[in-house]
Amino acid sequence: DGGITQSPKYLFRKEGQNVTLSCEQNLNHDAMYWYRQDPGQGLRLIYYSQIVNDFQKGDIAEGYSVSREKKESFPLTVTSAQKNPTAFYLCASRDRGKMNIQYFGAGTRLSVL
Amino acid sequence: EDQVTQSPEALRLQEGESSSLNCSYTVSGLRGLFWYRQDPGKGPEFLFTLYSAGEEKEKERLKATLTKKESFLHITAPKPEDSATYLCAVQAGGYGQNFVFGPGTRLSVLP
Numbered sequence: 001d002g003g004i005t006q007s008p009k010y011l012f013r014k015e016g017q018n019v020t021l022s023c024e025q026n027l028n029h030d031a032m033y034w035y036r037q038d039p040g041q042g043l044r045l046i047y048y049s050q051i052v053n054d055f056q057k058g059d060i061a062e063g064y065s066v067s068r069e070k071k072e073s074f075p076l077t078v079t080s081a082q083k084n085p086t087a088f089y090l091c092a093s094r095d096r097g098k099m100n101i102q103y104f105g106a107g108t109r110l111s112v113l
Numbered sequence: 114e115d116q117v118t119q120s121p122e123a124l125r126l127q128e129g130e131s132s133s134l135n136c137s138y139t140v141s142g143l144r145g146l147f148w149y150r151q152d153p154g155k156g157p158e159f160l161f162t163l164y165s166a167g168e169e170k171e172k173e174r175l176k177a178t179l180t181k182k183e184s185f186l187h188i189t190a191p192k193p194e195d196s197a198t199y200l201c202a203v204q205a206g207g208y209g210q211n212f213v214f215g216p217g218t219r220l221s222v223l224p
Contacts, residue, residue, distance in 0.1 A: 004156075006156075035214075040122075042215050042217070043202075044214075045212070090156055099162060100144065100145055100162070100204065101159055103159060104158075106156045109154070
C-alpha cells in the first residue's frame with residue numbers, strides 16, 4: 001500500500017531537548033511538507049522540500065530544522081529553541097502531476113514534559 | 114496576502130438534515146482549491162479538488178462547488194459517520210509551496 005508514515009504517534013520532549021519526528025513516503029512524490037496544527041487554527045507550514053537536498057523555510061520555521069537526503073524521507077527536528085512545541089505535527093507529500101494534491105500522514109502529537 | 118476563511122466554525126446537524134459549509138478565499142491566481150476531511154487525532158484525508166469557477170465534484174453525500182471567491186461543501190442527508198472537521202485549502206500561482214489552509218469547520222451529525 002502506498003502512503004505516508006509518520007512516527008512516533010506520540011512524543012514527549014523534556015526541557016532543553018531536541019526531538020526528531022520521522023516522515024517516510026512510498027508514493028514517489030518529489031515534494032514534501034511539514035505542518036503544525038494547533039486547536040482552532042489552520043495548518044501552518046514549517047518547512048517544505050521540492051527535491052532531494054533542497055528545502056525552504058515556511059511561515060513558522062524558527063526552532064525547527066529538516067533534512068532531505070533521500071526522496072522518501074523528510075525528518076523534522078524540533079530543537080530546544082522552539083519554546084512552544086506542543087502541537088500536532090503533520091507531514092505531507094504532493095503529487096506534482098496535473099492533480100497537484102497533497103496527501104497527509106497520520107500525524108505526531110508532541111507534548112512537553 | 115493569500116487568505117482562507119471557513120464558516121461556520123462548528124455545525125451541529127440532525128441525521129438527514131442537509132446543510133452547506135463555506136470556504137471564502139482571497140488568492141492571487143488560484144491554481145486549485147482542495148477539501149479535506151479530518152477525524153480527531155488523524156491526518157487530513159483528501160476529498161475533492163476544484164480548479165475553475167463553475168466546477169462541481171460529488172462523492173456520496175458530499176458535493177463541492179467553486180465560484181471566483183468561495184467554495185461550498187454541500188452535505189445531503191448526513192449520517193453520524195460524516196462527523197469530522199472539514200478543511201479547505203487553496204494553492205496560489207507561482208513557484209514553490211503556496212498552499213493556504215483555513216481553520217476548518219467542525220461538523221457533528223447527531224443520530
